[in-house]
Amino acid sequence: MSTPDQPGSQNNAAHDGGVQNIAQGGNVYNLNVYPPGSGESGGAPGETIPSGQRGRALSGRKLALAVGGAVAVIAVPTTILAMQYGLLRTENVDSARPAESGAVSPTPTSPSASATAPSTPPASPNTGNAGQTVSTGGTPAPAPAPSTGPTRRSATASSPYPSKDVACTTRWLPTSVINIDMQPCTQAASGTGAAQFGVMLRNAGATQLVVTVSVKPVVSGDYGTCPLHAGPWRQVVIDPGKVWYSSFADCSVSGSVKGHRVQSSARVAGESASDTEVGDARLGLGRAFDISTNGTATPA
Structure with a gap:
């Protein structure tokens, strides 16, 4: 036989092998979950829940537990997304501050990329025939100056003189x-x-x-x-x-x-x-x- 509840005390006894649910804070009641049709008490002390209502109560508890679990599942990724969005927003604000103040933000360089990237030698102009420089791009090379020498003409024909007389x-x-x-x-x-x-x-x-x-x-x-x-x-x-x-x-x-x-x-x-x-x-x-x-x- 259980001891009557006293102010400031907790009765942890379960009735006839039942399961006791203890709520966080406040008074503690013996909420016993029994199989349907047992006719045992499952509410507050002295309160008897009919068997039909116990089934509905159990179903309500299951629904509440399911809804609570779904809310928890949704809330966790939402919280993670909100944290990531906050971090991205902070990074965007920080990256925008140098542009607003007229400063140039340095571009981060990957150490591995800097170590493995081969150095590119300065481009040298290509040379064509007769030592002429050929432009590989940009401003085209100037055309060679035309020859200022006289134009060669055909020689005037003639016949040598005879040796006699x-x-x-x-x-x-x-x-x-x-x-x-x-x-x-x-x-x-x-x-x-x-x-x-x-x-x-x-x-x-x-x-x-x-x-x-x-x-x-x-x-x-x-x-x-x-x-x-x-x-x-x-x-x-x-x-x-x-x-x-x-x-x-x-x-x-x-x-x-x-x-x-x-x-x-x-x-x-x-x-x-x-x-x-x-x-x-x-x-x-x-x-x-x-x-x-x-x-x-x-x-x-």
Whole structure:
């Protein structure tokens, strides 16, 4: 038999093998859970719960326990999410403060990434053919400057003089054009009573030269003109180290040379020289032939 409850005391006895539920704080009652139909007391002292109501009470307790467990399950992840959100918000506020104050926030660097990342050598410009630099990007490389040298032209064609019956100066004579030398030449064949006049020009320089050339026959000291080429030869192109020959056929005189001394004269001027400038250029005279009245030609 249980001892009656006294103020400030706790009765921990369970009735007939029942289970005692002790609430936190306040008075303690003997709440016994019995199988349905037992008819035992399950409420406050002296209170008897009918068997039908005990089933409903038990079901209510189970529902309350289930709801409480579900609330606990929901509350735990919600609390964790709220904590994470609070941490993220704090980090965002901290990261935004340097930008608001005008400071630059340093970028964190992973120690492992810094240790393993290979150092990249400075890019060097690529070189193309003939040492030209090729831009790999950004501002393009400037194009090479165009050549300012003279444009090379085709040399003026000519034919060398024959060796027979031709008398030329024994050395090269200077002209009014630098690096151009000349040898005036005369051709006279015995028995023909005719003579041909011409000049050889040599380019002694390292570049191609263009000149103007004048050839005139000299008969007993009188300067005449070539029957087939009265004016000067213009735009005569001579390559370096080459020799150009004026045409004997363009300056041939016959008949009137018998009984006279004949020889060739020549003047050389620049490419764009006028007739007056050509006439003022340095004169060169070739070796002479004496032609008898019977047409015999003898070198003078």
